[in-house]
Amino acid sequence: MTVFGRTLDGQELFALASLLTLLAFWLFVLPRERNYARWFKQWEAARRAQRLGRDGDTTEPRRHPRGPWG
Incomplete structure (x- = not known):
């Protein structure tokens, strides 16, 4: 199989399929x-x-104001 003019062997095809599967998984998760x-x-x-x-x-006022200016 060739992708962008490069011949891919079995290991590279498996890596590409794994990455695409992982991308699809994250799109759902x-x-x-x-x-x-x-x-x-x-x-x-x-x-x-x-x-x-x-x-x-x-509408109830706060009991403890925040900061030195209230």
Whole structure:
């Protein structure tokens, strides 16, 4: 088999097929991983808000101001 004018032997064909398979695998895995990370951040924020007793109400002033200027 020739690719770009170069003859490929069995080992090079296997390496090319492996790299293409790995690329296809990551194209399926990466979006799922990003969705899981997004879900986990939302879950953790909801858990923290529930633990602090805020339940999504952001009109309440903060108890501890941030920084020296409040």
